[in-house]
Amino acid sequence: MTVRTTLAITLAALSLAGCTTFGDAPLAKVEQNIVTVQAWGGTPADPARVRAHTIDHITLHHQGEPFKAGTDPRAYLRKLQTWSRNTKNWADIPYHYIIDLDGNIYGGRDIAFAGDTNTEYDPKGHALIEVVGNFEEVQPNSKQLDAVVDLMALLAAKHKVPVDRIHGHKDYAHTACPGANLYRYLENGYFHQRVTERLARAQ
Template sequence: MLLKNALLVTAVCLALTHNASAQPLAEVERRIVAVPDWGGTAADATLARKHTITHITLHHQGEPFKPGTDPVKYLRNLQSWSRTTKHWLDIPYHYVIDLDGRIYEGRNIAYAGDTNTEYDPLGHALIEVVGNFEDVEPNQKQLDAVVDLMAMLAAKYNVPLERIASHRDYSKQTVCPGANLYRYVQQGYFREKVAERLARKK
């Protein structure tokens, strides 16, 4: 049954992400794969730090993510590891983007994320892109999905462009999101593309 559900989620997501960059921002939110749809469970709200989104912050997985890796299995393992090994509320990120540009819900956006470094992610919408971008390049589907998601979040939470940044911009203890993805942050690619999406009036 789990395999059948995973295949169904994958098929639906492939259909939804076709020509995703042309979709309006409202459609971006609708195509996010919700926690129950990838087999995850809701976090205990009584343990959560609630927050209001004021920043959008990019992370990478920091580990290899080979083509053919099952993102649903990865998410379930990440949720289990986050709770049992790290003793965190949930997956530390609010959204996870896979190799095909599919966007998955992680931690409830109403709850502050977690980090292994010294910065406090209270107020930050955390986006993780799978892969280790110290070693590999992000593909165009991933870049497009990051832009779509950042633009949707910026519009929904009224986050200014200057508050779109990455993990390493707030911490001296990490190279996250990896040199090959950070280049797009550093050179203003994401802010520029998000501005273009917002200028389309949704």
């Protein structure tokens, strides 16, 4: 089966599953709906500990751990921020944006500053998106997929990132991240096609 055929089957299956609402809101509305660090109870990073950068890539990650329904994403983010600073000695949460089970998008590390990673690649220049859950074990739901498309399109438009610079963590490092069940939407072209369509409608 070719990648093109696989993509067509994937798009058809998602449409039947009700995954047809992405792209309804203008990109400006997507940005307005991002939950700020202040709103989820976080604090800004120490500017003396961060690296400034210019975004030229968009890179997808997963949490890599189970995220059970009913878990409070704000509490998760506060815990992640504390762990990142106190245990990893990072300036802040490693990701710029985090997407929960309901497709809500949360701000993380300030996009003006390079993220961090446990692996060997340098994420300077990368806009880092984390989707909660372990996608080696579970499937992303339709709300998460729609939110990924919306956020990738917003970042591509805002930072003038070509769609062919949208990749997954495993494309730069020896890791399973963002998990096989999420990575396949990069591998089969689903995200690239949907982001391209989203950007065309945003013109």
